[in-house]
Amino acid sequence: MEYVGSALDGLFITKEGNSKGRVGRRRYSNDDGTEYKSKNLHAERRRRQKLSDRLLALRALVPIITNMNKATIIEDAISYIEELQNNVKVLQGLLYEMEASSEEGTLSRSEEIDPAEEMRKSGIQAEVEVTQIDGNKLWIKIIFEKTRGGFTRLMEAMTACGFELIDTSVTTSKGAMLVSSCVKGIHGEINEVQRTKELLLQIINGI
Amino acid sequence: MEYVGSALDGLFITKEGNSKGRVGRRRYSNDDGTEYKSKNLHAERRRRQKLSDRLLALRALVPIITNMNKATIIEDAISYIEELQNNVKVLQGLLYEMEASSEEGTLSRSEEIDPAEEMRKSGIQAEVEVTQIDGNKLWIKIIFEKTRGGFTRLMEAMTACGFELIDTSVTTSKGAMLVSSCVKGIHGEINEVQRTKELLLQIINGI
DNA sequence: GTCTACACGTGAAAC
DNA sequence: TGTTTCACGTGTAGA
Numbered sequence: 001m002e003y004v005g006s007a008l009d010g011l012f013i014t015k016e017g018n019s020k021g022r023v024g025r026r027r028y029s030n031d032d033g034t035e036y037k038s039k040n041l042h043a044e045r046r047r048r049q050k051l052s053d054r055l056l057a058l059r060a061l062v063p064i065i066t067n068m069n070k071a072t073i074i075e076d077a078i079s080y081i082e083e084l085q086n087n088v089k090v091l092q093g094l095l096y097e098m099e100a101s102s103e104e105g106t107l108s109r110s111e112e113i114d115p116a117e118e119m120r121k122s123g124i125q126a127e128v129e130v131t132q133i134d135g136n137k138l139w140i141k142i143i144f145e146k147t148r149g150g151f152t153r154l155m156e157a158m159t160a161c162g163f164e165l166i167d168t169s170v171t172t173s174k175g176a177m178l179v180s181s182c183v184k185g186i187h188g189e190i191n192e193v194q195r196t197k198e199l200l201l202q203i204i205n206g207i
Numbered sequence: 208m209e210y211v212g213s214a215l216d217g218l219f220i221t222k223e224g225n226s227k228g229r230v231g232r233r234r235y236s237n238d239d240g241t242e243y244k245s246k247n248l249h250a251e252r253r254r255r256q257k258l259s260d261r262l263l264a265l266r267a268l269v270p271i272i273t274n275m276n277k278a279t280i281i282e283d284a285i286s287y288i289e290e291l292q293n294n295v296k297v298l299q300g301l302l303y304e305m306e307a308s309s310e311e312g313t314l315s316r317s318e319e320i321d322p323a324e325e326m327r328k329s330g331i332q333a334e335v336e337v338t339q340i341d342g343n344k345l346w347i348k349i350i351f352e353k354t355r356g357g358f359t360r361l362m363e364a365m366t367a368c369g370f371e372l373i374d375t376s377v378t379t380s381k382g383a384m385l386v387s388s389c390v391k392g393i394h395g396e397i398n399e400v401q402r403t404k405e406l407l408l409q410i411i412n413g414i
Numbered sequence: 415g416t417c418t419a420c421a422c423g424t425g426a427a428a429c
Numbered sequence: 430t431g432t433t434t435c436a437c438g439t440g441t442a443g444a
Contacts, residue, residue: 250432251435
């Protein structure tokens with residue numbers, strides 16, 4: 001790649017007056033004296049202009065430019081790309097974190113219990129709590145994983161099993177459904193609470 | 208910026224044999240015949256190399272390179288920067304969405320009611336529901352905006368007002384707190400349900 | 415052969 | 430002033 005001269009060196013015809021166009025431009029001549037410009041002169045000009053344009057476009061894309069120099073333009077572009085790459089990485093990390101925390105239960109932000117979360121942790125499918133209110137009334141609390149039509153099927157199953165619903169309230173939180181209901185019990189039945197609980201668990205498992 | 212020639216044109220001494228160093232390099236001479244290289248030759252070389260190095264670094268940073276050309280390197284860098292910028296924008300949008308949905312209540316994803324949201328819509332501070340379970344027992348459901356220590360103060364206020372709590376369940380969903388409780392009522396009191404409800408509302412408003 | 419891309423040395427302009 | 434940056438035309442090597 002070293003410039004070593006050539007037979008063509010020294011054949012420049014200089015100081016040519018040229019009234020129009022590129023005056024004073026160096027000319028090139030063969031041994032027979034026919035003048036011609038370098039063959040790739042235009043191509044080289046196009047190449048230079050293209051590169052210049054690209055650099056301009058690059059400079060336009062980079063927000064902070066410390067200098068207008070060609071080298072510094074590329075330098076700034078490099079640091080900008082690094083910054084953008086870091087940005088993307090940080091944002092992806094944040095997004096991943098948020099998705100994870102959002103998936104495993106948004107109620108993690110409340111200090112109270114998260115039914116769905118607790119259910120998944122303990123591995124049980126549902127949580128049933130039965131409390132005897134009065135002689136023939138039971139207060140039941142059911143927490144189970146929410147499914148489409150789950151509540152309806154629970155109600156159908158409970159009525160089919162002979163539960164007489166007095167008052168029922170349902171609320172869902174994320175993936176869990178809490179059913180708080182007051183049912184009429186079979187008066188006089190011994191161990192009614194435990195039997196009702198087992199029956200409810202069977203119903204829920206059947207859903 | 209037009210090349211117009213100069214008095215120095217045509218003074219190149221070519222075909223100089225040079226045993227050492229940069230043989231054949233063009234020399235430059237003054238009118239007095241003293242030879243010298245162009246003054247900014249080394250500086251120009253350094254500049255070119257610096258630019259070349261920057262381009263190399265840029266190429267190393269861009270993952271996809273369609274061509275090794277200088278122009279295409281910059282072109283690829285431009286498209287890569289655009290891609291990164293778009294990436295950042297999309298990720299920021301996603302993050303903003305997730306933050307918003309996470310802040311305004313995760314229950315928006317469940318098809319059921321969102322207590323906090325409904326409360327805010329209707330403009331009421333709390334929702335109280337009282338149902339008579341038995342002669343001297345009441346089942347109360349309270350939904351109110353969750354505040355720090357709100358549940359504790361509610362319990363203190365209720366016990367201070369003479370409520371005898373039999374069983375209490377509390378669950379929070381985002382900004383709302385649902386208290387489902389069974390209390391002992393004053394046996395024989397007429398319109399007990401309505402009076403209890405009003406009393407609870409007063410308590411909640413006092414919190 | 416042509417065509418492309420590159421590095422080179424250089425003059426000039428800018429600071 | 431001198432230093433730096435740039436565009437230019439050119440030679441040349443590789444497809």
